[in-house]
Amino acid sequence: MKNHIKKFRSTAKLSQAELAKRCKVSRQTINAIENDKYDPTLQLAFDIACVLGTTVDELFISESIEE
Template identity: 75%
Template sequence: MKNKIANLRKPLKLSQKELAEKCRVTRQTINAIENDKYDPTLQLAFDLARVLQTTVDELFESE
């Protein structure tokens, strides 16, 4: 499953650390998700979508 987190995060001028703080996870978690090394929980996916002002469906796409 690919994600668009980095592509959506950068125009909002959010660092990985800032996004992590808003989602109550570590920067390493955001980095791992962006690099397709970790699949977020459903709750974290919803939190990411909320902060990035998009939907979960738009945030993740199946390969």
């Protein structure tokens, strides 16, 4: 699953560590999600979207939809 977390995080001027802290996960988790190495749980996806002031639909793109 592709995502736009890095773009939204940069716009919000948040580091990976700060986003992780606000979402109650490790910085490594945020890094893995941004680099498409890990798909977050639905709850974490909603938490990230909330912190970044957007929706899950705006953050995540299903690869099957892109094709």
